[in-house]
Amino acid sequence: MGSKENILKAALRVFLEKGYDAASINDVVRESKFTKGGLYHHFPNKEHLFIETINFLFEEFERWENEIYSQEMSLKEILQIYFASMSEMINFIKEVAETDKLEESNFYNLMFDAFHRFPEIKEKHNQTHKKNEEAFIRVLIDAQKKKIIQDDIDPRTFAFMVNALVEGTMSYHLINEKIDLKEMGEKLFQNVWNSIKI
Numbered sequence: 001m002g003s004k005e006n007i008l009k010a011a012l013r014v015f016l017e018k019g020y021d022a023a024s025i026n027d028v029v030r031e032s033k034f035t036k037g038g039l040y041h042h043f044p045n046k047e048h049l050f051i052e053t054i055n056f057l058f059e060e061f062e063r064w065e066n067e068i069y070s071q072e073m074s075l076k077e078i079l080q081i082y083f084a085s086m087s088e089m090i091n092f093i094k095e096v097a098e099t100d101k102l103e104e105s106n107f108y109n110l111m112f113d114a115f116h117r118f119p120e121i122k123e124k125h126n127q128t129h130k131k132n133e134e135a136f137i138r139v140l141i142d143a144q145k146k147k148i149i150q151d152d153i154d155p156r157t158f159a160f161m162v163n164a165l166v167e168g169t170m171s172y173h174l175i176n177e178k179i180d181l182k183e184m185g186e187k188l189f190q191n192v193w194n195s196i197k198i
Contacts, residue, residue, distance in 0.1 A: 004042045007032045011053040012097040016106045020050055020113050047118075054114045054121050060096045062128050069135045075143040076193060078136070082162060083189040086170050087181035105174055133159050149196040162192065 010032030014023045025046055029036050043049040068081060085092075094102050115122040140155035165188055173179050 003034065003038065005056075007034055007039055007042060007049075008053050008056045009096070009098050010034075011049055012057060013099050015050060015053060016093075016097065016099075016102060016110055019106075019109060020046075020117060025049070050114070051118055051121060054110075054118075055124065057093070057096060058125060058128060060092075062132075064092070065132050065135075069132075069139075075139050075148060076197075078139060079162070079193060080189055082166055083185040083192075084182070086166055086173075086185045089170065108171070108174060129163075133163070136162075147198055150198060153196055158196070165192070 007028065011028045014027045014031050017023075018027065023046070025036065025039065028049065029039055032039065039049075043052060068078060073081070090102055090104050090107065093107055094100060115125070136159045137155045140149070140153070140158060143149045144151045144153070144155070169179070169181070169184060169188070173181055
């Protein structure tokens with residue numbers, strides 16, 4: 001792992017814990033154990049470091065999603081992974097940031113702050129999301145051609161619905177932590193799959 005990636009992981013831990021406003025370059029220097037000069041060699045200021053940190057996290061998400069589609073999984077397998085990801089998301093972020101400490105709300109606060117503060121981050125996220133949605137739609141169309149799922153389902157609307165179910169459930173979990181995301185993910189998958197399969 002290069003020094004730049006080490007700094008980005010340290011910055012991710014700091015921004016997740018403190019948010020953009022409260023975090024400082026000195027916090028990242030302490031967390032990364034790099035010198036301030038070493039950090040400034042890669043990142044000229046906090047704004048640049050923040051944008052690069054969020055992009056780094058999104059690239060890890062994108063790598064994970066690309067792996068799904070590169071393995072030519074069936075629609076059923078992809079749906080299972082999507083709904084299972086609800087309970088695995090925070091662990092994935094912990095793994096990327098190399099930390100055991102992470103509050104779910106901190107992740108959402110960081111994302112909302114990033115989208116509000118830096119429109120270019122929001123636009124990049126939207127482009128990545130659109131690319132993954134198109135890949136999912138192609139899988140849906142293929143499943144219809146193979147008579148695996150009903151042919152009267154609109155693939156684009158269905159893809160939107162699945163995404164809304166996953167993201168909506170995760171957002172709702174923020175205000176009702178009693179929801180077991182693993183169990184709910186399994187139930188949602190079964191209900192969705194049973195409603196579309198032939």
